[in-house]
Amino acid sequence: MTDTVLAVLNQPSRSAAPHDPEADAFTWAKPLEEHIQVMDLGLTRGDGVFETITVIDGRPQALEAHLGRFVRSAAKLDLPEPDIDAWRRAIEAVCARLDPVREAYAKTVLTRGVEGLGRPTGWVYAAPSADQTRDRTEGIGVVTLDRGYRHDVERTSPWLLQGAKTLSYAVNMAALREAVRRGADDALFVSTDGYVLEGTRANLIMSVGGRFVTPRTDIGILDGTTQADVFRFAEQEGIETAYELVTLDDLRAADAMWLVSSIRQAAPIHTVNGVRQEMDLGMTERINDFLLARQD
Ligand code: PLP
Secondary structure (H helix, E strand, O other): OOOOEEEEEOOOEOOOOOOOOOOOOEEEEOOOOOOOOOOEHHHHOOOEEEEEEEEEOOEEOOHHHHHHHHHHHHHHOOOOOEOHHHHHHHHHHHHHHOOOOOEEEEEEEEEOOEOOOOOOEEEEEEEEOOOOHHHHHHOEEEEEEEOOOOOOHHHHOHHHOOOOOEOOOHHHHHHHHHHHHOOOOEEEEEOOOOEEEEEOOOEEEEEEOOEEEEEOOOOOOOOOHHHHHHHHHHHHOOOOEEEEOOEHHHHHHOOEEEEEEOOOEEEEEEEEOOEEOOOOHHHHHHHHHHHHOOOO
């Protein structure tokens, strides 16, 4: 972890007091030393939001899209609005300080802060990414798992925070372990009423009769920055794109499919619930070349 670079924000939200009125916008810190108090609600309740941003050759990708989702997630949790300018500066600073490396990531975390203080905590760190070559070139197997909510949960029960990128990822990690127990690499969540949602840390894109289709983003899933950029690639290539309600039958009938996310980018899916699927490795390579070349 010594190649990790960490900055702790002094005032993550303009509407809340700074941690130290005399201090700069952020403080450099040593990642392995303690900075977060044990009573921080981000730790004790997972009460906060985060973003993970791909960094290629020191440059954060889809930065404005990530910052926009960070603000929307914070609003869903009634957290004080993140000071986007302070966060942008801190993200760029940690990326610039990182030892030169082709692929890295930056992670922003905003919590409700120490219990009783009424002041959020914020930090951002950057570190080199693990090698993603195998997932991108050989593909991954997924299993479908019931998420336990209907597809309209975001509208009927907004307090469940589906569609917000909260720190409460214990459920996503449990689903991932269940997928591994079933011999797969990842899980694909399905709503109780039978609609395909998203992966544990990624969105689904299918190629269907020459079109790119992804599940609608108003069904309690994250609006993926990578998915949006894959659609930008498709539109540039003259490929039609669509946001739809996707059933398990639609999934089985797809010509090819990918899980897409920051860091991993596009991983082709070779197996769903133990059944082999066609992969389009030529298209996968073109998508990943496009994603890795993003300049903003
Ligand atoms: N869905 C979930 C549940 C995620 O955790 C993520 C990313 O971490 C995504 C989708 C993909 O989002 P992005 O492409 O912006 O990384």
